[in-house]
Amino acid sequence: MLKEIIYQQGELAKKAARKLAVTSTEDKNQALQAMATELRTRQAEIIEANQLDLKEGKEKGLTKALLDRLLLTPERIEDMAKGLEALVALPDPIGEVTSMWIRPGNLQIGKVRVPLGVVGIIYESRPNVTVDAAGLCLKTGNAVILRGGSEAFRSNKAICSILNGALDKVGMPKGAVQLIETTDRAAVDILLKMNQFLDVLIPRGGASLIQNVVQNATVPVIETGVGNCHIYVDEGADLEMAKRIVLNAKTQRPGVCNAVETLLVHAKEAEEFLPSMAQALLEAGVELRGCPETRKIVKEALEATEEDWATEYLDYILAIKVVQNIDEAIDHIERYGTKHSEAIITKDYRRARYFQERVDAAAVYVNASTRFTDGFQFGFGAEIGISTQKLHARGPMGPLELTTYKYIINGDGQIRI
Amino acid sequence: MLKEIIYQQGELAKKAARKLAVTSTEDKNQALQAMATELRTRQAEIIEANQLDLKEGKEKGLTKALLDRLLLTPERIEDMAKGLEALVALPDPIGEVTSMWIRPGNLQIGKVRVPLGVVGIIYESRPNVTVDAAGLCLKTGNAVILRGGSEAFRSNKAICSILNGALDKVGMPKGAVQLIETTDRAAVDILLKMNQFLDVLIPRGGASLIQNVVQNATVPVIETGVGNCHIYVDEGADLEMAKRIVLNAKTQRPGVCNAVETLLVHAKEAEEFLPSMAQALLEAGVELRGCPETRKIVKEALEATEEDWATEYLDYILAIKVVQNIDEAIDHIERYGTKHSEAIITKDYRRARYFQERVDAAAVYVNASTRFTDGFQFGFGAEIGISTQKLHARGPMGPLELTTYKYIINGDGQIRI
Numbered sequence: 001m002l003k004e005i006i007y008q009q010g011e012l013a014k015k016a017a018r019k020l021a022v023t024s025t026e027d028k029n030q031a032l033q034a035m036a037t038e039l040r041t042r043q044a045e046i047i048e049a050n051q052l053d054l055k056e057g058k059e060k061g062l063t064k065a066l067l068d069r070l071l072l073t074p075e076r077i078e079d080m081a082k083g084l085e086a087l088v089a090l091p092d093p094i095g096e097v098t099s100m101w102i103r104p105g106n107l108q109i110g111k112v113r114v115p116l117g118v119v120g121i122i123y124e125s126r127p128n129v130t131v132d133a134a135g136l137c138l139k140t141g142n143a144v145i146l147r148g149g150s151e152a153f154r155s156n157k158a159i160c161s162i163l164n165g166a167l168d169k170v171g172m173p174k175g176a177v178q179l180i181e182t183t184d185r186a187a188v189d190i191l192l193k194m195n196q197f198l199d200v201l202i203p204r205g206g207a208s209l210i211q212n213v214v215q216n217a218t219v220p221v222i223e224t225g226v227g228n229c230h231i232y233v234d235e236g237a238d239l240e241m242a243k244r245i246v247l248n249a250k251t252q253r254p255g256v257c258n259a260v261e262t263l264l265v266h267a268k269e270a271e272e273f274l275p276s277m278a279q280a281l282l283e284a285g286v287e288l289r290g291c292p293e294t295r296k297i298v299k300e301a302l303e304a305t306e307e308d309w310a311t312e313y314l315d316y317i318l319a320i321k322v323v324q325n326i327d328e329a330i331d332h333i334e335r336y337g338t339k340h341s342e343a344i345i346t347k348d349y350r351r352a353r354y355f356q357e358r359v360d361a362a363a364v365y366v367n368a369s370t371r372f373t374d375g376f377q378f379g380f381g382a383e384i385g386i387s388t389q390k391l392h393a394r395g396p397m398g399p400l401e402l403t404t405y406k407y408i409i410n411g412d413g414q415i416r417i
Numbered sequence: 418m419l420k421e422i423i424y425q426q427g428e429l430a431k432k433a434a435r436k437l438a439v440t441s442t443e444d445k446n447q448a449l450q451a452m453a454t455e456l457r458t459r460q461a462e463i464i465e466a467n468q469l470d471l472k473e474g475k476e477k478g479l480t481k482a483l484l485d486r487l488l489l490t491p492e493r494i495e496d497m498a499k500g501l502e503a504l505v506a507l508p509d510p511i512g513e514v515t516s517m518w519i520r521p522g523n524l525q526i527g528k529v530r531v532p533l534g535v536v537g538i539i540y541e542s543r544p545n546v547t548v549d550a551a552g553l554c555l556k557t558g559n560a561v562i563l564r565g566g567s568e569a570f571r572s573n574k575a576i577c578s579i580l581n582g583a584l585d586k587v588g589m590p591k592g593a594v595q596l597i598e599t600t601d602r603a604a605v606d607i608l609l610k611m612n613q614f615l616d617v618l619i620p621r622g623g624a625s626l627i628q629n630v631v632q633n634a635t636v637p638v639i640e641t642g643v644g645n646c647h648i649y650v651d652e653g654a655d656l657e658m659a660k661r662i663v664l665n666a667k668t669q670r671p672g673v674c675n676a677v678e679t680l681l682v683h684a685k686e687a688e689e690f691l692p693s694m695a696q697a698l699l700e701a702g703v704e705l706r707g708c709p710e711t712r713k714i715v716k717e718a719l720e721a722t723e724e725d726w727a728t729e730y731l732d733y734i735l736a737i738k739v740v741q742n743i744d745e746a747i748d749h750i751e752r753y754g755t756k757h758s759e760a761i762i763t764k765d766y767r768r769a770r771y772f773q774e775r776v777d778a779a780a781v782y783v784n785a786s787t788r789f790t791d792g793f794q795f796g797f798g799a800e801i802g803i804s805t806q807k808l809h810a811r812g813p814m815g816p817l818e819l820t821t822y823k824y825i826i827n828g829d830g831q832i833r834i
Contacts, residue, residue, distance in 0.1 A: 103789075199808075220638070252833055360534070360823070364825050366828065367828045367831075368828030372520075372826060372831070379520055390616050391808060406780070409785055410769075410783050412658075413658040415666075416665060416669055416786050
């Protein structure tokens with residue numbers, strides 16, 4: 001029964017995707033504008049639904065942080081609307097011929113950017129993802145099936161209903177934006193294996209949600225989000241710069257995937273660097289966990305265990321390890337990193353190149369904070385998540401990463417000999 | 418025990434991949450040349466092993482076609498060696514900065530092409546895949562783990578041993594090219610879930626092999642190969658051209674994925690076109706299966722069932738359906754196609770564009786044979802398979818499709834505010 005309902009949604013999405021693929025830029029932009037307007041006009045409905053979610057969340061004992069992520073205010077709804085309007089201003093990637101060439105016999109081959117088709121997004125908590133994902137998929141000509149977290153169910157439902165009101169008004173195909181309208185977990189299992197209707201699944205949320213999708217989906221998945229990021233302070237680095245960057249990468253927003261989790265320090269700099277670095281971190285409320293070398297220098301540091309090196313804290317905690325050279329730093333990153341964002345702080349030109357060439361991660365920094373790994377910071381104008389795998393998309397995923405290509409081949413009777 | 422052995426191979430491959438990622442173009446090309454030379458020098462070993470495979474194949478009752486695919490001759494080994502030498506001449510895609518830009522605050526962001534890492538290839542029958550895949554992966558800086566078909570086990574083992582002899586001589590990292598050295602099917606199940614060591618799995622072979630991989634892998638998969646391809650003969654088409662193209666697409670090599678399987682004919686052309694088309698096909702030994710309209714015109718056509726429309730024959734069989742208009746043709750392709758290669762034969766400019774825009778397939782042709790969907794025909798200089806899914810790569814996969822990218826970010830102390 002549930003399967004039938006979700007399959008019907010899949011079929012509707014597929015039909016919508018066919019139409020969206022050939023919908024003009026002007027019509028898609030008009031729809032985005034209509035969505036923004038409708039959100040503003042009907043904001044009371046959203047807040048009402050959100051209050052019910054919040055009430056239930058409190059009863060269930062959600063943490064303050066989670067309740068804050070769930071909360072929608074007029075300001076936050078206005079931000080969602082503005083986000084949609086920002087999409088209007090972005091270039092439409094669809095239809096771009098990225099290359100075209102002639103083969104012997106005058107066969108012309110072109111590579112054209114096209115939508116992926118039907119995108120499935122499984123996410124937690126923050127209801128703004130509902131609007132962001134719907135908008136970005138529409139901009140790129142994709143139909144989307146959204147499966148939000150149960151704690152935001154009423155909010156997501158209200159938002160989706162409003163977005164669909166707008167899409168109807170401007171004549172967008174029915175099924176372009178759909179929400180899975182149940183909190184039943186069985187719905188996720190169905191989505192994971194719905195290859196006939198879904199072209200890709202993007203999980204957004206905590207490690208367990210992502211692992212469930214990666215382990216059980218037969219639909220192609222873009223793995224996102226887990227960031228066990230490192231900053232390596234090289235021999236001879238500008239230690240003031242290093243301090244500023246580490247402090248930023250750890251404390252500017254510790255709950256996100258591009259925050260730093262382990263600091264690696266060259267042995268020759270440890271004694272000079274670590275005391276003042278530690279002091280600044282402790283003052284910012286960061287708990288430190290160090291290797292034996294670190295703990296000789298920083299008394300406040302607790303003992304770091306093997307588990308610490310592998311942990312994405314997403315919190316005011318930082319692991320610190322003293323390393324003998326750049327290769328030990330790179331080996332540590334290779335072993336414990338999640339291929340998200342890695343940085344070196346150095347003055348040495350050769351080692352800057354060496355680190356950037358050898359570290360295998362979506363974003364490899366020299367002398368900058370890992371916090372820049374973000375679709376907006378990169379200048380993409382939007383973001384659907386940060387990929388930590390290597391197929392299709394790596395790092396921040398903007399509009400281009402929601403597209404694929406097809407070849408168009410123009411001939412005048414060519415046959416293969 | 419088997420798991421331990423394969424995990425050790427995985428670990429070795431990962432180590433090799435780190436080194437290969439920073440191996441120079443010159444060194445990789447030298448290795449490819451050494452592989453070609455070694456194949457030639459030690460060809461007797463390959464033929465000896467191949468004879469044992471053939472003997473066992475005959476005893477097991479393999480078909481003539483399968484035995485021919487398995488057979489290695491001095492000429493075929495020379496072709497393998499030449500294939501490796503052709504890779505030497507291709508540009509090295511690794512290290513290319515495909516774009517680079519400056520963000521506010523003078524943060525410089527570049528997108529650099531890098532290898533995927535460790536590629537797993539699961540394939541059947543033809544032992545030349547062993548050489549092609551090893552060569553293409555090496556050229557693109559990837560380590561490769563090969564799992565060939567059991568019927569070619571001895572041939573593949575001999576080839577791999579020879580390739581590794583060459584790689585050792587020129588100092589390539591151990592583990593760059595590895596074969597799973599057992600015919601135990603459990604090895605495949607292990608590979609499918611070896612996410613810690615494999616960056617991608619590419620299945621090459623029949624539909625059941627591919628479905629097993631797609632359904633059971635947790636490693637990201639690039640689905641390849643199944644091609645239920647269509648040619649639509651439009652109203653007013655050049656019927657001589659249509660005949661030539663259909664005949665070529667069906668009979669030039671019927672056992673491959675880019676051969677046509679269903680012919681769609683506009684109702685207004687059916688009476689004029691089908692008799693002479695059918696005659697040419699019948700003379701070439703093609704069995705015809707038609708819709709009721711077709712069978713009124715072509716008496717030799719058997720009745721096409723629902724199953725026929727969905728079947729990739731890979732044989733001298735063609736399904737034929739008369740359609741009322743281009744939309745019915747596109748709908749039929751949408752319903753039964755496998756997103757591989759689709760063609761329209763037309764003189765009409767508007768409908769040529771209409772078809773190319775609306776048909777969702779890796780390659781959409783106007784007035785040319787579907788048989789051109791091939792890495793060599795497209796000018797890529799090599800091919801690892803033809804992707805029929807939308808993530809990462811679509812259509813013929815050449816050297817570029819065995820790469821991904823990373824972002825390198827150069828700063829001078831930037832932090833996020």
